[in-house]
Amino acid sequence: MRRKLLGVSQEQLADSLGLTFQQVQKYERGANRVSASKLYEIAKTLQVPVSFFFDGLADPMDGSDGDEIGQQAERIVQEFLTTPEGLELAEVFPKIGRGRVRRQVLDLVRAMAEEANRVENAAA
Structure with a gap:
């Protein structure tokens, strides 16, 4: 003590x-x-x-307290930031000031990912 x-x-x-x-x-x-x-x-x-x-207590904000959603989010962010493109996107995305434009960028990226998955699954 x-x-x-x-x-x-x-x-x-x-x-x-x-x-x-x-x-x-x-x-x-x-x-x-x-x-x-x-x-x-x-x-x-x-x-x-x-x-x-x-000391010794888990930080409720770091996702390490057994919270499955927090751990999954942390894993996704870590995977994203380990790529050069992910890091660059994370740096520039917040600079897009308008919410509507951010939503459009997100929709575009989501559509591209879905198409890539569809093509990949069709080839398998």
Whole structure:
């Protein structure tokens, strides 16, 4: 535990946070929930980033938490960006300012992919 590693007592931590040491005990035991603002204050006092308290937990935004859709999306994006054309398209596509034009580009690419699949399947 970071507090003990720094040699900070519950009383000292409580004083710096404007709490009672009993409240710090409850936080440490998990008896009381810690608000986001209080967690920030604790992290600042213990000289660690807030993420320190979430070490070992999966990031819900990276698709690695067992979320099948997230993992599939991550795989598709990785495959796309490993090609020179995919990387270039990813760089220039956001520069198309109008949503209607973006939709037309997407429709064109989709139609081309469907045609390529149709030709490939016919040849097999």
